[in-house]
Amino acid sequence: MSKKKIETEKMNWEYAAAPESASHIQLKEKYDHFINGKFEKPSSGKYFDSINPATAKKIAAVAEGNSKDVDKAVKAARKAYDNVWSVMPASERAKYLFRIARLIQEKAREFAVIESLDGGKPIRESRDIDIPLAAAHFFYYAGWADKLDYAFPNRKPKSIGVAGQIIPWNFPLLMAAWKIAPALACGNTVVLKPAETTSLTAMKLAELIQESGLPDGVVNIVTGDGKVGAEIVSHDGIDKIAFTGSTDVGKLIQKTIAKTDKKVTLELGGKAANIVFEDAPLDQAVEGIVNGIYFNQGHVCCAGSRLFVQESIKDILIKKLQDRIETLIVGDPMDKNTDVGAINSKSQWETIQGYIELGKKEGLEIFQSSCKMPKDGYFIKPTLFTKVAQSSRLAKEEIFGPVLAVQTFRTVDEVIEKANNTPYGLSAGVWTDKGSKIFNLTSRLRAGIVWANTYNQFDPTSPFGGYKESGFGREGGLHGLSAYLKFD
Amino acid sequence: MSERINILKTYKIYIGGSFPRTESGRFYNPMNAKKESLGNICLSSRKDFRNAVVAARKAFGDWSDRTAFNRSQILYRMAEVLEGRREQFIAELMQQDSSRKDAEKEVNLSIDRLVYFAGWCDKYQQIFSSVNPVASSHFNFSALEPTGVVAIVANKDSSLLGLVSYMAPIIAGGNSCVILASENKPLCSISFAEVLNASDLPGGVVNILTGKKSELLSQIGSHMDVNAVCYTDGIKDELIQLKEASIDNLKRIKSYMYDLTTVEVENPYIINDFQEVKTTWHPIEVIGAAKASY
Amino acid sequence: MKNSIQIPDFSRSPKVDQVGIIERASRFQTRSIKNESKIQALEMVLNMIDLTTLEGKDTIEKVNQMCYKAQHLHDDYPGLPTVAAVCVYSAMVATAKAAVKGSGVKVASVSTAFPSGQTPFSTKADDTKFALDQGADEIDMVISRGKYHQGEYNFVFDEIAKIKELCGNQARLKVILETGEIGTLDDVRRASDIAIYAGADFIKTSTGKIGSAASIPVTLTMLYAIKDYYLKTGTMIGMKPAGGISTSKLAIHYLVMVKEILGNAWLTNKWFRFGASSLANDVLLQLEKQRTGGYQSKDYISID
Incomplete structure (x- = not known):
């Protein structure tokens, strides 16, 4: 029998397509705000499209928020803060956060697929980096909830109240985790606004939070564009702003809240x-x-x-x-x-x-x-x-x-x-x-x-944040706690 | 018999280790409660402020590079020198409406505060730094670095203690600073510059201006080479003015309302407030066979 | 010897960051190779294997059986290639040579007091000359690791250069670094440079006679040495990981690595080999799975 001749001079070997299956994910056609533990239609009645940037096609519609929605969310967060979350034993808060971390791990594949569909990032990255790190962040901060006194000797740390959190589109779920996990661990409740182009994993996180049994109103998510962000920043019921995004918007936020006592942390641009x-x-x-x-x-x-x-x-x-x-x-x-x-x-x-x-x-x-x-x-x-x-x-x-x-x-x-x-x-x-x-x-x-001798490494235990116009405050690690605490 | 004529002191400002008059040539006459003039005090201009920031920026590199031990010794030296000049400061404080008892207390507290923060110079890093147990083969640690040039708006009611209580933690942490002295009680601040000048503190690390907040606050806020502001007067409008003016370079604005006569102001968290956290990563080589299980 | 090329100072060989190497290595292993690229890869793997028996108990019969398998991997599957070469001790070269005659399968002989290399050079030279006399197409020599650790890089270099001279135009020279004895990846890099500059046609990881054999990070480090030499001189050097590669999946990840570091030009058995004895059968199982759609049993593939 004649043996197959393998071409020895020019071997052209390319990788065949290896698409991740999207068949197991569940996406609704339309996503409402997540307020007080329930999905609420936008008061404007309007929705905007979330686009898959790899195909320029619509994946789902997302609620367009306005000041009424923000107000509702802030009030829900306040109520949850006063009545439930701030008075709950810290060790119990921790258990909810551990539970959320576990649920993210259980649903990691679904989150990864949606993250890639909605944001355009390679599935390898959302699968190997974004989603595991998001879960790890919840896991890390869960453990801090009942140990805060050890982080700040002689200081008697206390929660702040309601945190308004505005996150960017580059790491949608991961940034939500960076914001929500430490805020909750420290005893605050939150109103979060995901970026306009990448709201879907935040809404899946809302579903997961519902499943986790987290008390109503502890996490509220309002979707929309920059105007919704501005409503959150200027709302009187917000005690703390955490923002990740461009330096220009960061400065605008500083300006808006200069007249108030709101605490702020900003993670802004860079040119490393x-x-x-x-x-x-x-x-x-x-x-x-x-x-x-x-x-x-x-x-x-x-x-x-x-x-x-x-x-x-x-x-x-x-x-x-x-x-x-x-x-x-x-x-x-x-x-x-x-x-x-x-x-x-x-x-x-x-x-x-x-x-x-x-x-x-x-x-x-x-x-x-x-x-x-x-x-x-x-x-x-x-x-x-x-x-x-x-x-x-x-x-x-x-x-x-x-x-x-x-x-x-x-x-x-x-x-x-x-x-x-x-x-x-x-x-x-x-x-x-x-x-x-x-x-x-x-x-x-x-x-x-x-x-x-390395680059772009991230870890929940490692503080992240900048000097000069790259912002102030740190996220991650022990240093990330102080953004969500006040001291005597 | 003719009485001896006293030598009256000409109060100057302190920039880059020298004692110039204000470049503007202007002065003002703050009064004490008895309506006595405290002297012709320099009314510093925005240009003086700019010069002071230049001096502070120039001094920052060397000061932050000094060993913590050396900074500690210099702060302690300030306490020594101040101790030796107690009477001068007591006299000035009394001239500015303090009773003798209060003046003595204020000087004592100021000396003690310098000693307190001298002791922190080589310790706060150990309190606020961390080695972070990352889930990869990297050595990862977070350490503090001084923020840079800090403008201090000194407390209006406390001529000496208000200045010392915030200057000490800020320079203990390796920053350089420009201090705007109490507008109505400026005497001790300039005399304190003489203490600094005699304490081996490099010129420019601390610069002291006298003048009016109403003129200089917006300059302090908007100066792009000032990294942080320490404000301690608790006047809301002034704080807002500072915050709004400071947006362009995202200054760190810290406002304190500590009772300076108590020990509550004696804490390293003030040092920490004027530090940046730097996190460094480096790979750790893993050689399979050589395990550390000895 | 490549006389026109300036010999670098081997004490200053480029540095390697091991954690970075491992990170890069793990990226190859996330490549998902499916369908037609998988079949193509599996066939390439078969054609790149140096089917090896290096045992004290090797016999003429055993070598003959292996040589038959080298040419008839699995006749149930039409159109399969042969392996690249059979690899034996010098005493078996003549047997192997006769057994693979006309098939295109090369005969490689381990040499220079394989596996330890702990003899005088004259013995190593005799060992090599004998293999060449017997008709070896390829010589797999070992370097003197002891001398390497003594810092005598010139000694190691000269030995390789002299063996290369003996090989002349008859045989291609593979130089075995025995990376498991060489130490860190910095050492692997330095030993690779020594071998390449001294005249190796191939560099090879291991003898297969100690616990630590080829790994993706070690091979990656050697591929970078080959790449640097190519960038400097335009001359291609071959790579042969040996030992420890027994699954198709792992072998494909090696191909991914070669493709992404050196390019498709290296993806032939002229420039890339696997030193392996059990790999072929796993590849055959996978090929049958691709062909029939069902998972296979080892009982249907010959064990030689």
Whole structure:
């Protein structure tokens, strides 16, 4: 029998489509607000569409909130705070949070699928990162509920009251968990507004909360656009604002509440420097750069969007980076092999495209993956610009997309100065094999999170938050508790 | 017999370790309750404030890099120097309407407060830092770093203690600061600058201006190179003014209402309020065979 | 020896961050390979196997049986390829050579006092010369790990270079690092560089004779060394993970890794091999499952 000849010179092996099944998920056609433990129709009677950005098609309709809905939610939260949640033994509060963590784990796959459908992020990320971390966050803060006195010696921590929480579209469920878990653990009740383009997992969380038996009104979710957020911020019944989003909106919130005693924490933008020295483990640095800027399509406030490469290794590093970018699979977020999914919305797509055009106009050198691109939906090729000047807008402004600005440097002093030369200060990355250099850099970079020889790592125990215009307050870890407590 | 003529003191401001007059050449005459003039006090301008911030920014790097032990010694040295000049401060406080008893108490408390925070310089980091048990093979720790340049609006009613009680935790934490002294009771603040100047404190770490809140509050709020403000007068409109002016660079605004004569103000949480939490991650290599089960 | 290429200072080989390597390695393992790409991959795997027997109790009969299997993996399944090579001790080279004659299957001989390498170089040279005389197409040599740990990188380098000279145009040289004895990934990287610059055509992880064999992180580290050499010189070097790869799924993840680090050009048995004895049968089970749709039993695949 003749043996099959395997072509020995040109083997062309590509991955076949490996779509995650969406058959097991349950999505309603229409989602109402979640107020006082029940799903309530919007008082306006209006709904807006939630779009799958990978197909530009509608998935479900979501209630459009207004001031009446917000008022109802705040009152429900107040009542729940006064009558139930603030007077419940802390150890009992903890049990509810543990229960919610477990329920998220049980339904992890459904959440992951909906997250990817609604937000455009690759299923690998929602499955391996967003959802497990959301559950872990509840689990972590559940345990704090009855141990708060140990976190603040000599301080007698007390809950604040009703927290208004406004979250972004880049990590919908995870951000909801970051906000709700510590707030509840500390004895507060909440009114949460998910981002307009990504409300669905928050509403699934509402269903899960109902299932958990959490007392009515402890968590209320009102959907809608920025106007609903503004209603929450300015509502008199809110004692504390927690916001994650753009620096511009953060400043607006500061302005709105300047006349009040509301406590506030802000997690805002960033323009992180990712710094690679010539003695770095280069192949792992390339991974860190890719993970730093192309993770979640670059919709990450701590994205390593400014790459600083020591001049002596510029050519080899850029070559390796380009080769690596070529292996990234851009496309259907539901495919298990997709590395870079859909841009979250049409407007964000337009913003990013605008920056890419700007970079070309500024005369920067552009490299884009030659990957195949889907026909429909909002996608952008992983992009890098070289020969970028510190004064270029691409090196200064937060793009919030898969666009990397590369600069070179010669000395340590120079790179520290350039890295800190920004109004932002959320995160930074450093790559070198030399320990003393790492500690020099990590202590001099004015940023709230510094990843040394790694990037974009997250953990419930690890505080997250920025310096300067990247906001104030921390989320995560012991430090994340103080945002939701007041002290004698 | 002719009486000796007293030498009257010309009160200046304190910027970058020197004692200039205000660049504006202006002055004002605060009065005590007996309607006696306290002197020709510098009416600092926005430009003076700007110069003070420049001096503070310049001093910040060196001061925050000092070892905690060194900062601790310098704060303790301030207490030593102040102790040696008790009578001067008591006299000034009495000139500003304090009884002798109250003046003595205020000076004593001020000295003690310096000693208290001198002791915290090399300890608060251990209280507020953490090693975080992340679920991956990384060493992860959160440590504090000073926020930067802090503007302190000193308490209007307490000439010396109000200034010392907040300056001490703020510089103990490695920040530099610009202090706007009590408008109506400014005497001790400038004399205190002399204490600072004699205490090995590097120039620029503490800068002291005299003048009017009504002129300078909005400047303090809107200055883009000021990272935080410490406000202690409890006047709501002023606080709102500060908050609104500070939005552009998202200053950290902290307002305190502590009773300065009690120990409640003696706590490290004030130091903590002017710190940023920095979290650092680094991989931990895992070598399969070498387990730590010895 | 590649005379035109500057030999680097091996004490300064590029650094490797082990946690980063493990993270990258785990990403290959999340790739989901389905349907036609799976079948194509499984057939590639078969064609990349160095079917191996390296035992003191090896006999002519045993070697003959293995050589037959190398050419007739599972005749129930039409159109299957042969394996790439059979791998034996030098004493069995002549037997194997005769048994695979005309099939295209290569004969590889382990050499240089395999597996320990603890003999004088003259013995190693004789061992290699004998295998070549017997007709070996490929020489799988071991490096002197003891000398490596003594920091005598030039000694290790020279041994490889001399064996390469002996191989001449007759045989391709695979250099076994025995990574389980070499130490950290930094050492794996350094040993890879030494082997490559000294003239290896292939670098290979393990002898299969100690507990620790090939792993994805170790192989990934070696692939990066190959990639760097290729970027610098344009010369391709082959890779052979050996030992511990016994399932189709794992083997496919190796292919994913090779594709994503080095590219499709390396996905032939000229540049990539699996040193394995039981892998072939698992691949056959999977191929039958793909063909028939039902899960298979080992009873229907020959054990040799």
